Amino acid sequence: MAEQPPASPAAWPGPPGSPDPARSLARPWALRNYALLADGERGALVDPDGAVVWLCAPRWDDEAVFSRLLGGRGGYRLAPEDDWRVWGGYYQDGTLIWVSRWVSGSGIVESEEALARPAGPGRAVLLRRVHARRGDAAMSVRLDVRPGFGRHRLTELRERDGCWTGRAGPLHVRVHGLTGVRPDAEGELAGRFLVPEGRTHDVVLEIADREHTDPLDPGALWAATRHAWDRDVPSCDDTEEPRDARQAYALLRGLTSGAGGMVAAATTALPERAQAGRNYDYRYAWIRDQCYAGLAVAAHGPHPLLDTAVRFTTERVLADGPELRPLYTVRGGHAPPEKAVGLPGYPGGSDRVGNRARHQFQLDAFGEVLQLHAAAARLGRLDAEGRRACEVAAKAVMDRWREPDAGVWELEERWWTHSRLSVVAGLRAAADALGGTAADDWRAAADHILRETRRRCLHPDGHWQRAEDDEGMEAALLMAFARGALEPRDPTAVRTRQEIRDRLAKEGYLYRFQHGDTPLGQAEGAFTLCGFMMVLAADSQGDRSEALRWWERIRSAAGTPGLFAEEYDVLQRQLRGNFPQAFVHALLLESGVRLARPPRS
Secondary structure, three states, X not given: OOOOOOOOOEEOOOOOOOOOHHHOOOOOOOHHHOEEEEOOOOEEEEOOOOEEEXXXXXXXXXXXXXXXXXXXXXXXXXXXXXXXXXXXXEEOOXXXXXXXXXXXXXXXXXXXXXXXXOOEOOEEEEEEEEEEEEOOEEEEXXXXXXXXXXXXXXXXXXXXXXXXXXXXXXXXXXXXXXXXEXXXXXXXXXXXXXXXXXXXXXXXEEEEOOOOOOOOOHHHHHHHHHHHHHHHOOOOOOOOOHHHHHHHHHHHHHOEOOOOOEOOEOOEOOOOOOOOOOOOEOOOEEHHHHHHHHHHHHHHOOOHHHHHHHHHHHHHHHHHHHHOOOEEOOOOOOOOOXXXXXXXXXXXXXXXEOOHHHHOOOOHHHHHHHHHHHHHHHOOOOOHHHHHHHHHHHHHHHHHOOOOEOOOOOOOOEOEHHHHHHHHHHHHHHHHHHOOOOHHHHHHHHHHHHHHHHHHHEOOOOOEOOEOOEOOOOOOHHHHHHOOOOOOOOHHHHHHHHHHHHHHEEOOEEOOOOOOOOOOOOOOOEEHHHHHHXXXXXXXXXXHHHHHHHHHHHHOOOOOOOOOOOEEEOOOOEEEOOOOEHHHHHHHHHHHHHHOOOOOX
């Protein structure tokens, strides 16, 4: 049936005995079932029941207005009334426009969902467009805006010409298109409506830090959003799996603010392992993660996301020099200390916000900055400020490389091998790409650091160990090999990759390191990032068949919408940790780029 123009839906009382949609609270789902909507300034998670269960607004690191994901108040559910249904969905290609799809005995309903773009930092606009594909779509809706992790409710509600307005704590709220809803004493808007077969209906929700009066025109907002995604995401047809690459690029774009910072993930406090206490806030920009994303983009071409990553890291290095912090807000501010906010937490987790790693010294971050800026220079995208940041970062390395640091995994301060090899790769890359009078000094420093690291951290059996005082294996070393810390076929690098595969792999997935005598998989899940590190390292060492085997296996760890979390529970085939994790998608993109090129001879 050809789709008909939008129609104003009729209020629908629902069948006798049907539940009150205002009381239909969202239950938690396995992480693999959530989809992300993001516009660069904030992100929302949508569950299979059509509920938006997580949204911090108006900005990434602000308090949540929808916190059901962590057991709090606030959510926005729009779904078919018929509970006898199955769920599916997909992203429209190269976007973060999610399409929820429900098939029931009474018909087929789809709902397009997006955070409107282009976006500003003070205003979130959530778009939802219901399509009655087969049969009439009897929809239930419940909107409960609760800023401050649930402390404030929606007040001062008024309806005029089909648009509800109100206040929720410090925020202004407008809703266009909610026909047939009524507020209750708690400030929730709830009701039912009917969309005739073949018709569509739009609902637009705005949450802002000041009052806006411009029309919430669904057609114009959808058109601008689609245009923004079309403009920002390249075709990636020259990669191993173009659709995966486009989706990864869209995810990175959606997590990157106009101020330049890219959040590590859209969420906080999602457990890496149930009741283990490892629950962290990733709604901040890590220098390392930003560099991983920029390097992945640079591998494909000189796209705007590369410029954004270089600009953000340049500003931070020039501002803080040798005291560069591991993480910042997306606007470049300092992340707050950890605290609890009084929520139950996602099952097995807690309610932690802020991050205690904010004051750590992580030497490898300087190496990643140098590698990123070198990649930009090779593509002709590094300006004078970027070159000056390289000089500052290189000096910081030469002044501080002897100090113990917290390392890539933000653990206790030790003489970590990966940190030293990362800065070796960075100094060499910057010297080769930038040249100039300092290049010889940078190469000499790289050689000296490598010699000393080899003396302290190369095991007598010929493989690299985790740290000077730890003979265990470390999967992060694979990244240093892929980035050129050693010659591609250096015997110690080849031997180390073999040892990592033999000791840290299980059923085709890779763990970071072994926790004492605890068997793999019991202390934590496999690290999806490390699996893609193995792809890059194997390919850089000329083992294309091994790289492809890992590539196919690690891609299978994605959730239903194609998104990756930080960890993967191999036994239960479930995602673990904060979600979706930016650096995993970055290495998915880079792996797809490199595997599409001719193998190294």
